[in-house]
Amino acid sequence: MQLNNSIQGFSSNDPAHLPVLADELLNLLDPQPDDTVIDCTFGAGGHARRVARELHQDALFIGVDRDPVAKRYFDLFAQHQPFRCRFIHGNFAHALEDLNQNGIEADLIYLDLGVSSMQLDRPERGFSYSYNAPLDMRMDPAGKRTARELINELPAAELARIFKSYGEERYARQIAKRICIERDKKPFETTLQLVDAVKAAIPTPARFGAGHPARRVFQALRIAVNDELASLEQGLENAMSLLAPGGRLAVISFHSLEDRIVKQFFAARVGKCTCPPDLPQCVCEARAEVRVITRRPVAPSEDEIAENPRAQSAKLRVAEKLAQ
Ligand SMILES: C[S@@+](CC[C@H](N)C(=O)[O-])C[C@H]1O[C@@H](n2cnc3c(N)ncnc32)[C@H](O)[C@@H]1O
Numbered sequence: 001m002q003l004n005n006s007i008q009g010f011s012s013n014d015p016a017h018l019p020v021l022a023d024e025l026l027n028l029l030d031p032q033p034d035d036t037v038i039d040c041t042f043g044a045g046g047h048a049r050r051v052a053r054e055l056h057q058d059a060l061f062i063g064v065d066r067d068p069v070a071k072r073y074f075d076l077f078a079q080h081q082p083f084r085c086r087f088i089h090g091n092f093a094h095a096l097e098d099l100n101q102n103g104i105e106a107d108l109i110y111l112d113l114g115v116s117s118m119q120l121d122r123p124e125r126g127f128s129y130s131y132n133a134p135l136d137m138r139m140d141p142a143g144k145r146t147a148r149e150l151i152n153e154l155p156a157a158e159l160a161r162i163f164k165s166y167g168e169e170r171y172a173r174q175i176a177k178r179i180c181i182e183r184d185k186k187p188f189e190t191t192l193q194l195v196d197a198v199k200a201a202i203p204t205p206a207r208f209g210a211g212h213p214a215r216r217v218f219q220a221l222r223i224a225v226n227d228e229l230a231s232l233e234q235g236l237e238n239a240m241s242l243l244a245p246g247g248r249l250a251v252i253s254f255h256s257l258e259d260r261i262v263k264q265f266f267a268a269r270v271g272k273c274t275c276p277p278d279l280p281q282c283v284c285e286a287r288a289e290v291r292v293i294t295r296r297p298v299a300p301s302e303d304e305i306a307e308n309p310r311a312q313s314a315k316l317r318v319a320e321k322l323a324q
Pocket of ligand 1 (some may be wrong): 018032040041042043044046047048064065066067070090091092093112113115116117118139159174228231232
C-alpha cells in the first residue's frame with residue numbers, strides 16, 4: 001500500500017476522520033514543547049497531529065495501536081515531525097507495561113477508545129452491520145478469536161450475557177436463542193447473516209426503532225472479541241505507573257461501561273477517606289494519587305456533533321498524577 005496523503009481514500013478533512021473532542025483534549029492536556037507523549041490509540045493520527053503542533057525537537061512521541069493499518073498513518077505523521085517518533089504495534093495495556101519496564105516516564109498519555117473510521121469503513125474487517133463481510137471484528141488481525149468463532153461456539157447464556165452487558169441489548173436472550181437455532185442449521189459466516197438473525201429475533205416494532213436493530217449486538221461482540229474492557233482496566237493501571245509526577249492521563253470513551261471504568265479508576269485514587277464516620281480519626285491512610293481535572297466528563301458541543309455525528313456519545317475525563 002502506498003504511503004501518500006490518500007491512504008485508501010484517507011483525507012484529514014473527511015468528517016469520518018475528524019478527531020473527537022480534539023480542542024478539549026488539547027486544552028486539558030496542555031502539552032509542553034519537550035514533553036514525552038503517548039497516544040495509546042493512534043488510529044489515523046487525528047489527535048496526534050493536533051498534539052504534535054505544540055511539540056518541539058526535544059519531545060518524544062510514542063504512538064500505539066493494535067491495528068497494523070495504523071502504522072501506515074503513523075509513518076505519514078512521523079515523517080513531518082522535528083521530534084523523535086516511535087510506533088508500537090499491540091495492545092496499549094501491554095505496550096505501556098513494556099515502556100514502564102524500559103524506564104520511560106511520560107508527561108502525557110491519552111486514549112481515544114473504541115473502533116476507528118478506518119476500521120468501520122473497511123467492509124472486509126467485519127465491524128459494520130451495513131456491509132456484507134466475514135464476521136471478524138478483530139482490531140488486530142492476529143488476535144485470538146473472531147466474532148464468527150464466538151457466535152458459532154459460545155453457549156446461549158454466554159452470548160446473552162455479552163449482548164446484555166456490553167450492548168445493553170433489551171432482547172439479548174431472544175437473540176442468543178435465535179442464533180443457536182440458526183447455527184445448528186448452518187454456521188454463521190457473515191455479518192448480514194447475523195443482522196438477519198437479530199431482526200428475526202426481535203419484535204417487529206423494535207426493527208424500526210431508533211438506530212439500526214443490530215447496532216447493540218455488533219458493539220457487544222466487538223467489545224468481547226477485542227477484550228476491550230479488560231484492556232482498558234489494565235491500560236489505566238499501567239498508564240498511571242508510567243506517568244511522571246504532574247503528568248496527565250486523558251481518556252475519551254464512547255459508552256457508559258467504558259466511562260464507568262474510567263470514572264471509578266480516578267475516584268479510587270483521589271484519596272477519599274473510607275473510614276466509618278463514627279471513628280474519631282482516620283485509620284485507612286487514604287493517600288491522593290491523582291487530582292481529577294474534569295469534575296464532570298466533558299462532552300462534545302452541538303456544533304461538533306452536527307459536523308461529526310460519531311462524536312455524539314463521547315466523554316472525556318482527565319486526571320493529573322500527584323507527586324508522592
Ligand atoms: C477511535 S480510534 C482512534 C482515532 C485516533 N484518535 C484519531 O484521531 O485518528 C481507536 C483506535 O484505537 C485502537 N485500539 C482500540 N483498543 C486498543 C487497545 N487495547 N490497544 C491498542 N489499540 C487499541 C483501534 O485499533 C483504533 O485504531
